[in-house]
Amino acid sequence: MTDYLNALVEIISSNVKILNNAYTKDGRKFPSLDEPFEATPSAEAVQEATRLIVAATTQLATSVRSPLEVLLEQATGMYNTVTLRFVNDHNVADLLKEAGPKGLNAKEIGKQIGVDGAYVARCLRYLATRHIFREVSPNVFANNRLSSVLVKSKPFKDIETDLMTKYDDAPSSALVSHSYVHSAPVASTLGLVVIHSTDEGFMGSQSFVEFMKDSKGYASPFSITLQQHTNMFDWYEQPGQKWRAHRFATAMKAPASLWGQGGFASVFDWNALPAGSTIVDVGASLGVVTMEIARAAPQHKYIMHDLEGAVKEARRHWANEWPEAINDGTVTLEVHSFFEPMPVKADVYFLRCIIHDWPEADCRKILGHIHAAAKSTSKLILFEMMALHACPDEQSGNAGAPYPLLANLGVAAGGFITIADMQMLSLLDGRERTTGEYAELGRLTGWKLESVKPGPIAAFIFSKVA
Numbered sequence: 001m002t003d004y005l006n007a008l009v010e011i012i013s014s015n016v017k018i019l020n021n022a023y024t025k026d027g028r029k030f031p032s033l034d035e036p037f038e039a040t041p042s043a044e045a046v047q048e049a050t051r052l053i054v055a056a057t058t059q060l061a062t063s064v065r066s067p068l069e070v071l072l073e074q075a076t077g078m079y080n081t082v083t084l085r086f087v088n089d090h091n092v093a094d095l096l097k098e099a100g101p102k103g104l105n106a107k108e109i110g111k112q113i114g115v116d117g118a119y120v121a122r123c124l125r126y127l128a129t130r131h132i133f134r135e136v137s138p139n140v141f142a143n144n145r146l147s148s149v150l151v152k153s154k155p156f157k158d159i160e161t162d163l164m165t166k167y168d169d170a171p172s173s174a175l176v177s178h179s180y181v182h183s184a185p186v187a188s189t190l191g192l193v194v195i196h197s198t199d200e201g202f203m204g205s206q207s208f209v210e211f212m213k214d215s216k217g218y219a220s221p222f223s224i225t226l227q228q229h230t231n232m233f234d235w236y237e238q239p240g241q242k243w244r245a246h247r248f249a250t251a252m253k254a255p256a257s258l259w260g261q262g263g264f265a266s267v268f269d270w271n272a273l274p275a276g277s278t279i280v281d282v283g284a285s286l287g288v289v290t291m292e293i294a295r296a297a298p299q300h301k302y303i304m305h306d307l308e309g310a311v312k313e314a315r316r317h318w319a320n321e322w323p324e325a326i327n328d329g330t331v332t333l334e335v336h337s338f339f340e341p342m343p344v345k346a347d348v349y350f351l352r353c354i355i356h357d358w359p360e361a362d363c364r365k366i367l368g369h370i371h372a373a374a375k376s377t378s379k380l381i382l383f384e385m386m387a388l389h390a391c392p393d394e395q396s397g398n399a400g401a402p403y404p405l406l407a408n409l410g411v412a413a414g415g416f417i418t419i420a421d422m423q424m425l426s427l428l429d430g431r432e433r434t435t436g437e438y439a440e441l442g443r444l445t446g447w448k449l450e451s452v453k454p455g456p457i458a459a460f461i462f463s464k465v466a
């Protein structure tokens with residue numbers, strides 16, 4: 001067997017060849033981080049090569065670096081959060097977009113955003129050292145591919161103060177190649193997930209350790225930080241949080257693109273259902289999944305449930321995007337809490353990124369209410385990410401990865417899901433689950449897991465058990 005370091009180097013070099021060949025076939029060269037965005041070739045082989053390069057380079061760097069340095073880098077990860085929060089709050093990427101590739105001096109940036117230029121330079125240098133922004137010459141900074149994800153669609157002068165409309169018009173077509181995000185010339189809604197993480201996520205993380213020891217009756221670490229006995233979604237419904245609720249709802253457009261167009265419509269044969277079947281989107285938010293499925297199978301009736309504020313947001317979204325579907329009754333929006341008995345006897349109930357928001361007892365209530373209302377033939381579909389152990393796991397069918405990589409490819413495949421798991425814990429005491437855990441949750445609430453369609457967001461398809 002090749003020695004440890006060379007095994008990693010071989011994985012990197014053979015997969016870099018695959019990437020380069022894919023670009024050569026497209027008649028271009030692999031771009032550096034400083035070059036403008038160009039969509040990545042989308043072939044599965046390119047995505048797999050990318051995952052393996054990320055897994056191996058991270059493991060190689062971690063292996064050769066001093067353990068103390070690695071731990072220090074991780075222990076001070078909050079500076080990633082706060083520097084990103086700083087540049088976002090002051091719309092620095094938007095300002096630098098207007099400055100162009102020559103960039104802008106930190107003093108001038110400081111003048112425009114009302115912060116001492118010396119602070120600005122240090123924050124931007126911290127980020128540039130981590131490949132977010134570029135230090136073009138001493139204290140002069142420009143956008144690069146990563147920082148341009150934070151660019152919004154309005155001129156800098158128009159977005160400085162208006163929190164409610166700051167993120168409007170962000171295109172939902174985040175340019176995503178599998179789970180790797182590349183920057184578009186203007187911010188995608190996926191950039192809002194980053195920003196939400198530096199704000200609500202950061203607030204939650206501050207009471208993370210305390211909560212796990214003793215929740216003191218609070219719903220989540222986030223609730224402890226806020227000293228409020230409500231969960232994050234109820235907090236969004238409160239006066240003063242409308243702009244955060246709006247930002248969150250806008251961010252929720254993004255994960256639809258993680259699956260790519262047609263992903264939700266293709267996991268289930270919606271057209272095999274009798275015409276006029278009833279399909280409920282439980283906790284729908286804007287209803288981006290309903291929109292995709294209803295476009296593919298407009299002969300059915302779709303009902304979206306959510307809390308009052310979220311339904312108001314959704315009404316605005318549908319009025320802009322597809323008003324006919326509301327006007328002709330194809331899609332109905334209703335205020336309904338999934339903690340109350342389900343009022344609809346539907347053919348299919350689906351929930352995207354809902355179950356991961358809640359602790360076990362709440363998930364059982366939600367799925368139990370749906371079970372009580374369902375027909376014997378009803379289907380339940382949970383669209384959720386699939387948690388993976390870092391070691392081989394026969395039960396989940398994860399046999400491992402090439403030597404010496406971690407079975408979940410470290411941050412390459414396990415990165416986003418473990419971040420999401422921590423985020424769910426921090427914000428809501430929710431969690432990401434393995435396939436076995438979804439099957440067990442179904443068993444306890446009267447649902448049999450029939451099949452799983454893997455993907456960045458997997459579909460867990462259940463049928464009702466009497």
Ligand SMILES: C[S@@+](CC[C@H](N)C(=O)[O-])C[C@H]1O[C@@H](n2cnc3c(N)ncnc32)[C@H](O)[C@@H]1O
Pocket residue numbers: 233252253282283284285286287288289305306307310336337338339351352353354357
């Ligand atoms: C993570 S978002 C997912 C939204 C949507 N399913 C999607 O994937 O775009 C969670 C949603 O659950 C909604 N929600 C929270 N508590 C709820 C409740 N008790 N009843 C109904 N919806 C609720 C929130 O308002 C939010 O829209």
